[in-house]
Amino acid sequence: MPDNDRPKVLMARIGAAHGIRGEVRVKPFGDDLLSFSDYGSLITDDGRVFEVDRARVQKTVAxxxxxxxxxxxxxxxxxxxxxxxxxxxxxxxxxxEFYYSDLVGLDVKQPDGALLGKIAAVQDFGAGDLLEVRPKRGRTFYVPFTKAFVPGLDFETRxxxxxxxxxxxSEEKPPEVAD
Incomplete structure (x- = not known):
């Protein structure tokens, strides 16, 4: 399978430079701050390849x-x-268990089976994980990725x-609450 067809998993994001010898602060997306370096080459969206020479933990970054x-x-x-x-x-x-990237492309259905769309991405803007749902028409919308909002997940039926x-x-504004 060509590399551009292989699914990718976001492991980390490079931050600011650290010192004068080419080091950078890396924000890993995982429990272990150094796990991004365990899998060999890291790739970017534009196809650049990075090899880790060394990494050390410093507070919340590597x-x-x-x-x-x-x-x-x-x-x-x-x-x-x-x-x-x-x-x-x-x-x-x-x-x-699953990787969030495994959710992308799954159908999103209501309890009665009605199709709402497909998962376009899993986002976290700081207040918890959200499923970004792309309907057949219209703008994407977000659903909190909690048991209350997402009671069922079935990889067999995707x-x-x-x-x-x-x-x-609803696109209507809620009624104003009087003071």
């Missing part, structure tokens, strides 16, 4: 030296770069069941 990034100027150009590994490089999750409040998708 100060990292990438091969070929040898000075502060080179390091500064990487700020904001997302780093991925191919999904097939990761270990298979345990039973009742679908999730969402239980939304009656007016959840």
């Amino acid at each position: 100060v990292t030296k990438f091969r070929g990034v040898d000075d502060r100027n080179a390091a500064e150009t990487l700020n904001g770069t997302d780093l991925y590994v191919f999904r097939d490089q990761l270990p298979e999750p345990d039973e009742d 679908s999730v069941t969402v239980d939304l409040p009656e007016d959840y998708l």
Whole structure:
């Protein structure tokens, strides 16, 4: 399978330069701050490949030296770069576990079976995980990824069941509350 067809998993995001020898602060997306370096080469959206020379934990980031990034100027150009590994490089999750990237593309259905759309992405803007749902028509919308809103997840049928409040998708403004 060509590399651009292989699913990728976001592992980390490069932040600010650290020092003058090409090190950068890396914000990993995982429980272990150094796990992004366990799977070999890291790739970017535009196809660049990064190899970790060394990494060390410093508070909530990993100060990292990438091969070929040898000075502060080179390091500064990487700020904001997302780093991925191919999904097939990761270990298979345990039973009742999954990677968020495995959710992308699943059908989103109501309890009565009505199709609302497909999962376009899983987002976290700081207040918890959200499923971004792309309907057949119209703008995407978000559903909190909680048991109350998403009571069913079935990888065999490639679908999730969402239980939304009656007016959840309404475009009407709620009535004003009097003081």
